Amino acid sequence: MKVELGVFERLWLLNNALPKKSSAVNLRITQELISVLGLKAEEHKALGIREEDDRIVWDNGKEKVLEAELSEAQVELLAKSLKDLDEKGELELALLPLYDKFVGEGA
8 A cells, every 4th residue: 555644644653553562473564664654864854853842843844745655464553553542532633634544534
């Protein structure tokens, strides 16, 4: 699946959607996702990423969307995390576009 992701979406997925403990298969998928979604050193510098008041901020005007090709297994892992939040009633409004990308509108 080809997906376009902004910096906020990438950082949220990396920090919130990936399992810390799981099966060996899921942890290998997690490693792949970290490699694909992680911010490269050049991006980090170009975006001026920094920490302010315990938050990560960047220069939005310099943001470029990442076009990533994700495997079915990678999409399923991310979708499961978002579905779990939805089922618990913990999905936030800021995450709705991300939910729609991986789970589908009206899902």
